[in-house]
Amino acid sequence: MTIKVLIGDSLAPGAIDIFKARGIEVDVKVGLSQDELADIIGDYDGLAVRSACKPNAAVFAKADKLKVVGRAGIGVDNIDIPAATAKGVAVMNTPFGNAVTTAEHAIAMLFAAARQIPAASARTQNGEWPKKDYVGTELFAKTLGLIGAGNIGSLVAERALGIKMKVVAFDPYLTEERAVELGVEKVELDELLARADAITLHTPLTDQTRNILSRENLGKTKKGVIIVNCARGGLVDEEALKDLLDNGHITAAALDVFETEPAKEHALFGTRGFIATPHLGASTVEAQDNVAFQVAEQMADYLLTGAVSNALNMPSITAEEAPRLKPFAELAEKLGEFAGQISTEGFDAVEIDYEGEVCELNRKPLTSAALAGIMRASMKDVNMVSAPTVLKERGIDLKESTQEDSDTYDSLIRIKVRVGGKWRTIAGTIVNGQSRIVAVKDMALEAKFRPFILFINNNDEAGFIGSLGSILGEAGVNIATFNLGREEQGGDAIAMVGIDQDVPAEAMAKIEALTQVRYAKVLRF
């Protein structure tokens, strides 16, 4: 089956070569509106974007084949991740590929602001020679206030220390040890505002960081401060920034990012001391090659092998793990489908036990696969990306346990689903690379998964198998496999009948009416 990816943003052309080399068809359509994207997204298994292409809930609603959105870059605020997750679409980014380039842009903006290079350059080239108008500020021995000391913030700190600035950092998630390692002083925001000669921002835009440089906070800065934002629009109050540049409290400000982009008109444009670049932070040949190649490899890995790197809405699976996990993920999903199909009245708790060698594997994806299987009976489109979120939203308890020894099998996965206070249990293993059911309701048996399994819970009484065989025979249903399990002679028993066709309703009614039968259902896999 052909796998197709849409590149919906300006990615370095090497990405196309990578997809093609791995047998993936590629279309490139840059500049689509959300409506236009929604119209065509149904054809694609993957979508690669930067920050201009903005897949929203309406796009995901139509993304019936889509499995992955890859962000060639860091910020994913242009992607509706909850909508992607609900649709079962993995969202991945490339967290490091453009970090050095962006840190360099922040430092370049800092120098440009301190010496007003863009304005001086423009006027010089205009024939003015305005030497007296541009007395700048030395950065040596000044204090840089970093807001956000993650990947880019840390790189900016290293570079600022290199030019002999002192660096203070506000980042609630920065540990004292990491601060020492970076050579920065960890401070609270108010202290940073009071001490910094220049402030650079390096956080994502979140509810906590939105407007972090508000009018009030900008008012707490030192007179003459320089502000640089190469992170996200919305972190700085742009109106207040203009007022404080106009009244001279802020000497200079450099923005690469704006609250509304593209920013083709803005009150700040033309303001004394103001520098703007059009979201160029990541725009170097090196960074664009890094992120485009990386996102193409990551997307291709996921689409072709199931390996997951840098996903924001599902656990990682390395390329080495993927082939080892695959049979267990299939087993977990099938066991989940079994449990889900016999629990359609609604369940309020799930337990998953891992026993034996499977305990050594990365179990997160296995649990996600099991949950997807369980919920598929009641939700058509759920998959291992969306299942954990759906489970949480429904308030269903999940417990996992591991036991490194397994009595009978090298590995065993047991799934328990609680319905009306009672647990329904199914366990399975892998035999010769194939999924096998090895216990139902703790009754041992060994059965393969087949497209149709007639599952019966019955009393272990004579005559049942004969009656069942006759009914199926009369209905023209061929039996492919037949596996039995029971608690004890004459007690609770199960029958798993692998059949080649579905059972007609009339025959099903006859089976349900047999005196030995407590429960019967055709399960589909």
Ligand SMILES: NC(=O)c1ccc[n+]([C@@H]2O[C@H](COP(=O)([O-])OP(=O)(O)OC[C@H]3O[C@@H](n4cnc5c(N)ncnc54)[C@H](O)[C@@H]3O)[C@@H](O)[C@H]2O)c1
């Ligand atoms: N201008 C560009 O072209 C460009 C390029 C790359 C990245 N970016 C943006 O730069 C930002 C930083 O990227 P990164 O790779 O360093 O991310 P990162 O996740 O490595 O670092 C972000 C840091 O922000 C900190 N943080 C979170 N909430 C905070 C808060 N309330 N106050 C202070 N700190 C907080 C985190 O603890 C983390 O250390 C992102 O928004 C990214 O999208 C912009």
Ligand SMILES: O=C(O)[C@H](O)COP(=O)(O)O
């Ligand atoms: O978050 C990022 O990676 C940057 O904002 C870069 O965005 P771009 O890929 O649109 O240049």
